[in-house]
Amino acid sequence: MTSLLDTLVAALLLVNLVALGTSRIGTMIRAVSLQGLLLGLLALAAHGEVSNRVLLLALASVLLKAWLIPAVLFRALRQVAIQREVEPLLGLLPSLLLGALATALALAAAGRLPFAEERLAPLFVPAALAAIAAGLILLVTRRKAITQVVGYLVLENGIFVFGLLLVEAMPFLVEVGVLLDLFVGIFVLSIIIHHINREFSSLDTRRLSQLKE
Amino acid sequence: MTGLEGPAAATGGLLLLFAAALLLAASGLPALLLGWRSARGEGWATLLAVAGSAVGVAGGIALLAAPGPSSLRLPWLLPGGVAFGGDALSGFFALPVFVVGGLGAVYGSAYWDLRRHPRHGRRLRFCYGAGLASLVLLLLARDGLTFLVCWEAMALGTYFLVVTEEEKPAVREAGWIYLLYSHAALLCLFALFALQARIGGSFAFGPVPASAPGGLRGALFLLALVGFGIKAGAMPLHSWLPGAHASAPSHVSALMSGVVLKMGIYGLVRVVGLVEAPPVWWGATLLSLGALSSFFGVVFAIGQHDLKKLLAYHSIENIGIILLGLGLAVTGRATGRVDWVVLGMAGCLLHVWNHALFKSLLFLGAGSVLHATGTRELDRLGGLARRMPATATLFLLGSVAISGLPPLNGFVSELSIYLGLTRAALGPGAVWVALAAPVLAATGALAVACFVKVYGIVFLGTGRSAAAEAADESPRRMLVPMALLGGACAAIGIAPGLFAPAVDRAIAAWGGGVAGGARWGAFVPLAWMPVAAGALLLLVGLLAAALVPTVRRARARQPDLPTWDCGFVGSSPRLQYTASSFAELVTSRFGWALAPEVREPRIEGIFPAPSSFHSEAGDSVLDRLLRPAVRRVEALAARLRLSQQGSLQQYILYIVIALAVLLLLSLRPGWIPGGPGGR
Numbered sequence: 043m044t045s046l047l048d049t050l051v052a053a054l055l056l057v058n059l060v061a062l063g064t065s066r067i068g069t070m071i072r073a074v075s076l077q078g079l080l081l082g083l084l085a086l087a088a089h090g091e092v093s094n095r096v097l098l099l100a101l102a103s104v105l106l107k108a109w110l111i112p113a114v115l116f117r118a119l120r121q122v123a124i125q126r127e128v129e130p131l132l133g134l135l136p137s138l139l140l141g142a143l144a145t146a147l148a149l150a151a152a153g154r155l156p157f158a159e160e161r162l163a164p165l166f167v168p169a170a171l172a173a174i175a176a177g178l179i180l181l182v183t184r185r186k187a188i189t190q191v192v193g194y195l196v197l198e199n200g201i202f203v204f205g206l207l208l209v210e211a212m213p214f215l216v217e218v219g220v221l222l223d224l225f226v227g228i229f230v231l232s233i234i235i236h237h238i239n240r241e242f243s244s245l246d247t248r249r250l251s252q253l254k255e
Numbered sequence: 256m257t258g259l260e261g262p263a264a265a266t267g268g269l270l271l272l273f274a275a276a277l278l279l280a281a282s283g284l285p286a287l288l289l290g291w292r293s294a295r296g297e298g299w300a301t302l303l304a305v306a307g308s309a310v311g312v313a314g315g316i317a318l319l320a321a322p323g324p325s326s327l328r329l330p331w332l333l334p335g336g337v338a339f340g341g342d343a344l345s346g347f348f349a350l351p352v353f354v355v356g357g358l359g360a361v362y363g364s365a366y367w368d369l370r371r372h373p374r375h376g377r378r379l380r381f382c383y384g385a386g387l388a389s390l391v392l393l394l395l396a397r398d399g400l401t402f403l404v405c406w407e408a409m410a411l412g413t414y415f416l417v418v419t420e421e422e423k424p425a426v427r428e429a430g431w432i433y434l435l436y437s438h439a440a441l442l443c444l445f446a447l448f449a450l451q452a453r454i455g456g457s458f459a460f461g462p463v464p465a466s467a468p469g470g471l472r473g474a475l476f477l478l479a480l481v482g483f484g485i486k487a488g489a490m491p492l493h494s495w496l497p498g499a500h501a502s503a504p505s506h507v508s509a510l511m512s513g514v515v516l517k518m519g520i521y522g523l524v525r526v527v528g529l530v531e532a533p534p535v536w537w538g539a540t541l542l543s544l545g546a547l548s549s550f551f552g553v554v555f556a557i558g559q560h561d562l563k564k565l566l567a568y569h570s571i572e573n574i575g576i577i578l579l580g581l582g583l584a585v586t587g588r589a590t591g592r593v594d595w596v597v598l599g600m601a602g603c604l605l606h607v608w609n610h611a612l613f614k615s616l617l618f619l620g621a622g623s624v625l626h627a628t629g630t631r632e633l634d635r636l637g638g639l640a641r642r643m644p645a646t647a648t649l650f651l652l653g654s655v656a657i658s659g660l661p662p663l664n665g666f667v668s669e670l671s672i673y674l675g676l677t678r679a680a681l682g683p684g685a686v687w688v689a690l691a692a693p694v695l696a697a698t699g700a701l702a703v704a705c706f707v708k709v710y711g712i713v714f715l716g717t718g719r720s721a722a723a724e725a726a727d728e729s730p731r732r733m734l735v736p737m738a739l740l741g742g743a744c745a746a747i748g749i750a751p752g753l754f755a756p757a758v759d760r761a762i763a764a765w766g767g768g769v770a771g772g773a774r775w776g777a778f779v780p781l782a783w784m785p786v787a788a789g790a791l792l793l794l795v796g797l798l799a800a801a802l803v804p805t806v807r808r809a810r811a812r813q814p815d816l817p818t819w820d821c822g823f824v825g826s827s828p829r830l831q832y833t834a835s836s837f838a839e840l841v842t843s844r845f846g847w848a849l850a851p852e853v854r855e856p857r858i859e860g861i862f863p864a865p866s867s868f869h870s871e872a873g874d875s876v877l878d879r880l881l882r883p884a885v886r887r888v889e890a891l892a893a894r895l896r897l898s899q900q901g902s903l904q905q906y907i908l909y910i911v912i913a914l915a916v917l918l919l920l921s922l923r924p925g926w927i928p929g930g931p932g933g934r
Contacts, residue, residue, distance in 0.1 A: 131904060151918060151922055154922050155921070155922070178907065178910075178911045178914075181904070181907045182904050182907050182908045182911060183904070184904075185904070190903070
């Protein structure tokens with residue numbers, strides 16, 4: 043059982059790095075989709091017995107994160123007809139290295155944080171921190187609106203892993219709320235992407251700085 | 256209705272005041288809904304405002320007559336509940352709201368005619384009614400949160416009244432400064448009521464016991480002083496006031512000066528009244544603030560060239576006199592002197608009424624002048640006593656009242672404060688309190704000088720502009736409210752005994768037994784006031800009767816010729832005294848405080864070129880202190896703009912840095928209680 047969890051978490055960490063290291067937007071979306079699937083499996087595997095709540099959570103996660111949202115993003119991608127993230131603010135290799143560094147730091151930091159949950163925390167906390175860090179790196183270094191969305195998704199996945207840790211303590215409503223929030227967020231963002239593209243004929247978020255005061 | 260408690264008269268008064276607030280709030284709606292072409296909305300607005308005011312006056316009198324306070328709890332309205340209540344203090348402060356508000360509405364129907372002001376007439380009427388309603392509810396609020404809500408409603412309502420003529424840049428600037436000051440006051444009040452809730456355990460107004468920590472009580476007092484002092488316009492905190500009063504339509508100026516400022520006084524009186532056994536330094540602070548406001552208020556007033564700004568500075572002076580009374584009362588409470596409490600508080604409260612009456616009268620008079628001539632500049636007016644005799648007579652009445660001369664009402668309240676200060680001078684105890692008496696005397700003298708200047712420049716002499724020469728008397732709908740206000744000034748001045756019961760009840764409601772049932776009449780010879788007033792009037796009448804034949808004979812002997820002009824041909828109205836030249840004697844003494852901006856021509860040669868002299872006294876606190884300070888802060892803040900590049904990525908980077916710092920901090924041993932380092 044522990045080896046399965048180990049494998050899943052390791053895969054999660056690797057997917058982070060894939061998302062950070064590729065310039066193809068399609069690959070990034072696929073990576074996030076894969077991450078959604080892994081999260082669903084993780085939810086099932088984390089707690090010995092599978093209760094209805096966990097099953098529902100895993101299903102919703104897989105459905106939304108692995109299928110629906112990537113589908114919406116792919117559709118947006120086809121509309122705007124771009125393939126690659128060119129000229130990121132930070133090169134691919136440096137951001138990959140930064141991601142690796144963040145993962146290492148997360149592993150180091152997790153050991154020092156106080157958690158009540160003794161069994162899963164050493165495994166989940168670094169994974170969550172690493173995913174959050176990877177998401178933030180994506181958000182900070184990428185320019186296209188669509189890659190920003192991907193960064194946001196990775197960040198959200200990290201928070202989801204944290205949520206798994208607290209699944210017993212966290213009210214069901216909060217989880218559903220988080221998922222709904224995510225869904226609405228992506229929905230709105232995809233609409234915004236469409237409009238940014240129409241208005242500026244580009245998805246470069248630097249153009250948005252024209253809106254500043 | 257559940258939660259309504261108290262004696263029948265008090266509950267009735269409370270409900271009447273609610274009804275009045277409802278009528279007033281609704282008074283502007285018909286005009287809003289009927290569209291700008293219809294003049295019927297105006298009739299409705301005036302009718303509803305007058306009806307609301309009449310109901311409110313009845314409610315206020317009922318509260319003053321009631322043997323005890325009433326309360327109304329509405330636990331369902333807000334989390335934490337909403338508490339209203341009515342006592343004699345609320346009733347006392349509510350009466351001027353209705354008198355000035357109702358008469359102002361009648362005046363406004365002619366002064367700010369909907370047909371002549373289609374752009375802002377309807378909004379003005381709506382905000383006027385809503386503002387009045389918020390004032391009433393403010394007086395009835397009995398817990399901190401409700402008070403704050405009503406306070407903010409009042410601040411916003413009056414802000415929109417001030418910026419009625421929003422198309423003028425000066426009006427917008429005055430409104431902006433007023434809004435900033437209002438919010439600064441609100442911040443102080445937030446802190447004040449949070450502190451009060453901490454001491455008392457809930458937001459409901461409850462006594463602050465003497466056992467509470469002295470530091471907390473001191474902070475409570477200082478917050479109240481600053482928060483309410485801003486609204487009242489006490490001296491170093493007054494800079495919003497002259498601009499706001501001058502920019503608003505005149506009946507709104509009357510309301511602002513006569514009533515809205517008093518809400519600051521009400522708040523201060525109410526909060527200080529909650530505190531048991533206040534320390535002596537509170538009274539000393541109030542007395543010094545009052546002395547500062549009254550003296551420099553009138554000094555600044557003398558330097559003004561703008562009729563309404565001048566009146567606005569006189570509001571600061573009168574707020575100072577009110578604060579002197581309050582300071583005397585608080586000192587009396589701290590030292591256990593019942594006579595100081597009664598005399599000081601009576602002076603404070605009665606001056607609240609008096610100032611509301613005579614200052615509204617003066618502002619309405621100034622509005623009348625503005626209406627007829629289109630200018631507030633003193634140096635463009637003159638000779639209006641012949642063109643507008645009724646306005647001139649009423650303005651003179653108001654001037655005598657505000658100068659604190661008998662037999663009008665300003666004298667009565669100032670006399671009460673004087674008597675209290677004299678008792679302090681005779682000792683035993685805090686003799687230093689009497690130091691306020693010379694300040695009050697100097698203030699009164701300067702006020703007389705100032706109103707001699709105003710009346711002389713505006714109403715006597717000959718007109719200094721074509722507009723002043725062509726002025727016409729105002730319509731009756733503007734004169735009647737002024738006449739009623741003047742009548743009230745005279746009534747309080749001649750027979751103050753009639754109003755003594757109201758003052759006694761309000762003092763009892765404030766002091767909560769500290770006054771020990773002592774009555775104002777026990778310390779002031781109220782019964783002799785009508786006699787003295789009658790004797791004075793008789794004397795003046797006899798003197799006039801004796802002089803009239805002499806003047807007539809002198810007139811008959813001499814032809815009506817222009818003043819001898821030293822052989823200089825071509826005399827013009829500009830040869831008369833100007834506002835600045837008249838005031839020069841006083842303003843030159845106080846150049847260090849007034850800091851007037853003077854453009855003086857250099858006269859050279861035997862035949863100098865035509866040149867002009869100009870002097871203008873701005874607001875020293877605003878222009879010399881606040882504006883430079885704000886500019887410096889702005890320059891410092893401009894450096895922060897570097898961090899605002901409008902780039903999304905950059906903003907997220909800031910978040911990341913903040914998160915990383917927090918994470919690193921949390922890893923430091925011992926930082927989180929129970930964390931790894933804490934174990």
